[in-house]
Amino acid sequence: MTHKLLFHDIDEPGLNTIEVYKRRGGYQQAEKALAMARDSIVKEIEVSGLRGRGGAGFPTGKKASFIPQGKMDKYLVCNADESEPGTFKDRELMQKSPHTLIEGMIIAAYAVGANKAFIFIRGEYVQQAEILEAAVQEAKDAGYIGPNVLGRGIDLDLWVHRGAGAYICGEETGLLDALEGRRGNPRLKPPFPANQGLYQGPTLLNNVETLAAIPHILAVGPEAYAAMGVEASSGTKLISVSGNVQRPGNYEIELGMTGREIIYGLAGGPDPGRDVFFWFPGGSSSPVLTKDDLDLPYDYNSLAGAKTMLGSGAIIVVDDSNSVVDVAVKTASFYKHESCGKCTPCREGTNWTTKMLKRIQSGEATPMDLDVIESVCDQIMGNCLCVLGDAMAMPVASMVQKFRPQFEQHIETARAANEARLLAELDAAAPVLEGIGH
Amino acid sequence: MSLRRDPLGPLDREAVRQGADVPTRVHVPGDGDGISGELFHHEVHRFADGSRVPGWREGHDPGKDAAEVPDPAQVAVPEDLRAEIEDYMSRYPDPRSAAIPALAAAQRLHGWCSPDAIEQVACVMRLTPGYLTAVAGFYDMLETRPVGRKTVYVCTNISCSLRGGDELLAALKGQLADDPDVNIRGFECLGACDIAPMCSVDGVYVGPVDDAEIPVLAEQIAAGADPLPLKQLVRRRVADTAANSDGVEVEAIEAGTIGPVLHTDGPATGGNDIPGAAR
Ligand SMILES: Cc1cc2nc3c(=O)[nH]c(=O)nc-3n(C[C@H](O)[C@H](O)[C@H](O)COP(=O)(O)O)c2cc1C
Ligand code: SF4
Ligand code: FES
Numbered sequence: 001m002t003h004k005l006l007f008h009d010i011d012e013p014g015l016n017t018i019e020v021y022k023r024r025g026g027y028q029q030a031e032k033a034l035a036m037a038r039d040s041i042v043k044e045i046e047v048s049g050l051r052g053r054g055g056a057g058f059p060t061g062k063k064a065s066f067i068p069q070g071k072m073d074k075y076l077v078c079n080a081d082e083s084e085p086g087t088f089k090d091r092e093l094m095q096k097s098p099h100t101l102i103e104g105m106i107i108a109a110y111a112v113g114a115n116k117a118f119i120f121i122r123g124e125y126v127q128q129a130e131i132l133e134a135a136v137q138e139a140k141d142a143g144y145i146g147p148n149v150l151g152r153g154i155d156l157d158l159w160v161h162r163g164a165g166a167y168i169c170g171e172e173t174g175l176l177d178a179l180e181g182r183r184g185n186p187r188l189k190p191p192f193p194a195n196q197g198l199y200q201g202p203t204l205l206n207n208v209e210t211l212a213a214i215p216h217i218l219a220v221g222p223e224a225y226a227a228m229g230v231e232a233s234s235g236t237k238l239i240s241v242s243g244n245v246q247r248p249g250n251y252e253i254e255l256g257m258t259g260r261e262i263i264y265g266l267a268g269g270p271d272p273g274r275d276v277f278f279w280f281p282g283g284s285s286s287p288v289l290t291k292d293d294l295d296l297p298y299d300y301n302s303l304a305g306a307k308t309m310l311g312s313g314a315i316i317v318v319d320d321s322n323s324v325v326d327v328a329v330k331t332a333s334f335y336k337h338e339s340c341g342k343c344t345p346c347r348e349g350t351n352w353t354t355k356m357l358k359r360i361q362s363g364e365a366t367p368m369d370l371d372v373i374e375s376v377c378d379q380i381m382g383n384c385l386c387v388l389g390d391a392m393a394m395p396v397a398s399m400v401q402k403f404r405p406q407f408e409q410h411i412e413t414a415r416a417a418n419e420a421r422l423l424a425e426l427d428a429a430a431p432v433l434e435g436i437g438h
Numbered sequence: 439m440s441l442r443r444d445p446l447g448p449l450d451r452e453a454v455r456q457g458a459d460v461p462t463r464v465h466v467p468g469d470g471d472g473i474s475g476e477l478f479h480h481e482v483h484r485f486a487d488g489s490r491v492p493g494w495r496e497g498h499d500p501g502k503d504a505a506e507v508p509d510p511a512q513v514a515v516p517e518d519l520r521a522e523i524e525d526y527m528s529r530y531p532d533p534r535s536a537a538i539p540a541l542a543a544a545q546r547l548h549g550w551c552s553p554d555a556i557e558q559v560a561c562v563m564r565l566t567p568g569y570l571t572a573v574a575g576f577y578d579m580l581e582t583r584p585v586g587r588k589t590v591y592v593c594t595n596i597s598c599s600l601r602g603g604d605e606l607l608a609a610l611k612g613q614l615a616d617d618p619d620v621n622i623r624g625f626e627c628l629g630a631c632d633i634a635p636m637c638s639v640d641g642v643y644v645g646p647v648d649d650a651e652i653p654v655l656a657e658q659i660a661a662g663a664d665p666l667p668l669k670q671l672v673r674r675r676v677a678d679t680a681a682n683s684d685g686v687e688v689e690a691i692e693a694g695t696i697g698p699v700l701h702t703d704g705p706a707t708g709g710n711d712i713p714g715a716a717r
Contacts, residue, residue, distance in 0.1 A: 007681035011690040073531070085595045085627035092676060116531065123542070123579045124591070124628050126641025127672050159529045164538050165578030167626065181537030183576040199531055241677075242597035242631030246701045249632040249677020266678070271702060284596055284627075316597055316631070330596050334626055340576075 003228055005216040005236050006209065007252040010096045016131050018138040021099040027144060029215040033107040034152050041111040045214065048222035049234035054079050054170075054207030055283070055312050057300050066194035067112040067202045075203040076114040077179065077193075078105060078211055080121040081163060081170035085284035085334060086314035089238035090208035092250045094121070095128045097212075098135035102158070104211035106144055107218065109156050112204050117158040120175050123165050133160045167338035171386045172205045173197075174340065185342045186386035209238055230256035233299035237313050241267040244274065244319035255299040255310075259289070262298060263317055270319040277320040278402070282311025284331050285391035287398035308398070324403040325410045328396055329357045335392030346389030349380040353396060360407065363414025370400055370407055504568050508561040515558045519547055523562045536563065537573050541580055550581035578625070585621035590614070590659055591638040594624040597631035601701075606635040606647055613656035620659060630671055633699055643671035646699055674698060 014020040021027070033041055046061025067074060078101065082090045094101060101119070109117050119136075121129050136158055139145045145158045161179055168174040169184040176198050178184035197203025213235060217225045226234045233255035239262065242248045246268030253262065263269055263276065270276060276291040281298070287308040289296070296302055303310045318327055336350040356373050359365040377393035377400075384390065400407060446454060446461070454460055522543045526536035540563060544555035551574040553567070560567045574580040592607040607624050614620045628643065630636050636645025639659055644666045647655060651666060658665045675682070675690055677698035682690065 002680070004678075004681050007676060007678055009682055009686040011675045011682050011695060012686045013689055013693040082629050083627065086597055086631055087627075088629045088631055091629050095672065096676075122629065123538075123577075124625075124638060124641075126638075127643070161535075162539060162542065163577070164542060164580050166576060178538065179535055180532060181534035181573070183573055240631065242634060243600045247677055247698060248597075248634070248701070249698050251678040252681060268702075280596075314631075316600075318600060322600060326599075327596060330594075330599055334595060337626065 002252060002254045003236055004252050005220070006093060006097075006100070006212055006238060007250070010092070015097050016095070016099070016135060018099060018135070018142055021097070025219075026099050027103055027142075029218040030103045030106045030144060031150060033218060034110055034150055034154070038111050038113060041107060041218075044222040045111075045217060048217045048225040049232070050210065050213055050217060050225070051233070051300065052207060053209035053213070053237065053313065055084065055285075057310060060206065060210055063194060063206070064108070064112050064204055066192070067114075067204055068195065069113070073116065073199070073201045074112060074114040075198040075201055076105060076109040076112065076117040077175065077198060077203055077205045078117070078119040078208060079170060079172065079175060079205060080119050080125075080208045081167075081175060082125075082208070082312075083122055083167040083170050083338075084312045084314060085331075086240060086242055086280060086316040087283050087312040088240045088242075089250050089313065091125060091128055093208055093212055093238070094125070094132050098132045099139065100212045100215060101132075101208055102135060102139050102144070104214040105158065106139075106149070106156060107214050108204060108206065108211055109158075110149075110154060112202075114204060115155045115157065117156065118179060118198075119158070119160045120169070120179055121160060121162055122169075123163045129160055129162050136160060166340075167334075168340045168386075168388060171388065174386065175205070176203065183340070185340045186388075188385060229254045230297065230299050232301050233310075237310075239298075239313040239315060241315045241317070243279075243315075243317040244270045244276075244322070245317050246271060253298070256297050258295050259298055259315075260294040262315060263294065267315075267317070270317065274319040274321060277318050277322060278324070278399075279318065280314070280316040280395065282309045283314040284316065284334065284395060285309075285387075286311045287394045288402065290402060323410065324399055324406050325357070325361050328399045329354070329361050331399075332357050332392055332396050335388060339388060343384045343389070345380045345383045346385075346392075349376050349389060350392050352376055353392065357396070360411055361414070363411070363416075363418040365411050365415075367408050367411055369411075370404060373397075373400055505566060507564050507566055508557050510561055513557055513561040515561055516547065519543060519558060520562050523559065527563065533563065534565065537565070537570065538577065538580075541570060541574050545580060549587050550584050552584070581621070586617065586619040588620045588659060588662065589638075589640055590620060590622040591625035591628060592622065593626070593628045593630070593634070593636055593638075595627035595631075597627070598634040598636060601634040601646065602649075603635040605649075606637065606652065609649070609652045610637070610656055610659075613653065614659060617660055622659075632677060633669070633671055633674070636671075639665040644669045645671070646701075668696065 042061055042064045045064060050060045051057045052060055080090055080094060105117050143150060145156050147155050149156050163169050163178060166184050169178040171186050172193055173187035174184040179198060193203040193205050195202055228235050236252050237255050239251050239253055251266045278288045278290050280286050280288055281303055289308060293306060296306055300310050332354040336354040339346050339350045341347045353373055353376055356369050360369060374397055377397040380389040380393040450461055523540040526539045527533035530536060540559045541551055544559045545551055548555040556567045556570050560570055574582055592610060594603045594607055611622055614622050628638055630643050633645030635647055636643060642665055655666055673696045675695045675697055
């Protein structure tokens with residue numbers, strides 16, 4: 001059975017208050033950590049094998065070790081923007097166990113020597129932000145945040161910062177610009193945030209789930225954490241399953257389970273009589289997999305081997321009652337809307353891909369348009385400042401490649417339907433046209 | 439008959455550019471009334487300033503200088519708003535970081551990021567109105583046009599559209615379109631795909647919304663009542679039934695939480711303890 005760390009007794013009434021959280025042993029890891037040497041905490045995180053849960057999967061301990069030593073203003077930022085379509089795990093954590101995140105942030109801030117921390121939460125999460133703000137206030141009152149934390153001579157300030165609705169503010173440098181009060185346009189990297197991030201200072205930036213895992217790693221011990229899951233994908237992971245499944249929602253798993261065990265075993269599979277058509281394994285940015293890939297182990301390396309990615313751990317299941325064209329249009333339109341417009345391949349490429357897909361949908365396209373879409377996607381990939389452009393190009397190109405016959409068939413049937421309609425309209429107009437001498 | 443032109447007239451085209459829906463009846467040759475010659479002689483539309491280019495009509499005066507940081511003596515800022523913005527500014531090493539929370543606060547007061555709202559924020563934060571207008575224009579939740587004060591976002595992204603999100607939006611719009619107090623719009627993934635199809639009513643997430651519940655929900659929205667109390671996200675237990683130990687599960691149910699969404703009528707594994715609460 002999967003170990004439950006983040007979700008263990010998550011629905012305990014009052015867990016969002018410091019009282020219940022402490023009764024369950026909360027904040028003990030923070031107290032323990034503050035008595036440890038800073039680099040030994042980073043070492044423990046490295047040993048645990050924890051990888052970033054926000055999408056890129058970068059080893060967290062390694063990222064923390066990039067933060068320069070020495071006395072300067074350093075920052076810790078928690079990425080709670082959670083806007084990747086299909087992803088809703090951070091929401092459940094923040095709403096039900098906000099103190100786990102806060103405790104993780106206290107440990108992380110201490111480990112890298114940051115004394116100013118922010119949680120950037122998407123503006124739509126109004127109720128979650130309120131719960132989090134109340135929890136931060138409780139932690140301040142209890143002396144876990146503020147000047148001279150727990151009497152150890154360390155200062156830590158922490159604020160919840162609400163965004164105002166923009167997917168691109170989930171991208172780390174876009175988030176930093178938004179947090180500085182600007183339009184959330186990503187920055188050119190390098191320099192990476194670890195060297196020059198918020199207010200040009202060294203900044204550690206991590207996802208909610210990543211930071212919330214830290215107290216658990218210290219509690220069970222880094223070796224025990226590394227023993228969970230499979231090699232290169234250690235620990236437990238929250239996954240969000242949605243779309244055409246009977247039990248959509250968040251599940252905590254050890255990586256390495258198969259897609260079938262997750263989609264059918266946990267989430268109940270599509271409604272009776274329906275079959276999986278295709279699925280996004282890691283949010284709408286990941287190249288899609290078909291039902292033939294259901295037995296693939298769900299971990300970072302196996303998915304990378306199948307030319308897709310684990311991403312944010314959001315599985316979207318599409319059943320066989322749907323058209324791949326409609327899903328492709330939805331996907332592309334989202335990225336078109338959210339492109340910040342800073343670089344041409346992404347701004348124009350997402351726009352034109354959406355237009356072409358809509359043309360296919362309405363029956364005004366030819367099969368050649370599919371080649372054009374593929375070449376546009378190809379020219380976006382790797383040519384942009386951030387990976388939002390790639391995030392549209394990858395899934396759309398994968399849908400066109402894997403379901404080309406379905407696209408071609410739709411083009412043909414929709415075109416024939418249009419032609420019949422136009423001919424009928426021309427017939428109806430014939431008397432008028434004759435009347436004016438055509 | 440192969441005259442190529444925009445199927446929309448310039449006025450419609452401008453309306454669509456500003457966000458209106460494309461009119462369902464676009465002009466097609468052979469449409470009867472359109473044949474009368476209008477198709478061939480159509481006057482080039484010019485905006486009031488003489489330009490044929492849309493988008494530069496409002497407030498466009500090339501002779502004017504950009505607005506400067508407002509003079510505190512000239513701008514009356516409501517005391518509460520000033521205090522709130524100054525509180526935000528005190529939280530950051532660089533007070534400019536307060537721009538988004540400050541604009542959101544001004545929007546709560548004024549209903550949208552109106553010129554007055556922008557000027558007041560600009561005055562307190564010592565930034566130019568132009569800068570703040572540019573920031574407001576970037577974010578979906580900051581409104582740059584007058585809108586109703588009750589905000590309803592209906593998710594129309596992938597997971598919700600697979601479960602009827604588009605239909606939910608159309609149905610709610612149909613019922614609430616005439617209410618000037620309601621600002622209802624389709625939105626990208628709101629991070630609650632587990633309760634699809636769903637919407638956010640002034641920040642309160644509700645779902646899955648059944649067809650039969652739509653009229654009730656529309657009434658509650660119009661009346662400003664608590665939307666579908668038994669379908670609110672904050673009351674839901676996690677879908678992972680192995681997460682809670684038995685004792686906690688019982689405690690949670692006693693505290694009034696709702697089981698995870700089930701999309702079939704089959705036996706509820708850990709769900710459906712409040713009658714009619716979950717499918
Ligand atoms: C377009 C785009 C959107 C992103 N959105 C999010 C997001 O909503 N939440 C998140 O945690 N990471 C998001 N990321 C990933 C972040 O850039 C970053 O890699 C991550 O927050 C780092 O934290 P981690 O190492 O803990 O995963 C996004 C990346 C891109 C390119
Ligand atoms: S890739 Fe797209 S979203 Fe990213 S910086 Fe460029 S234009 Fe903006
Ligand atoms: S797709 Fe609707 S909330 Fe995510």
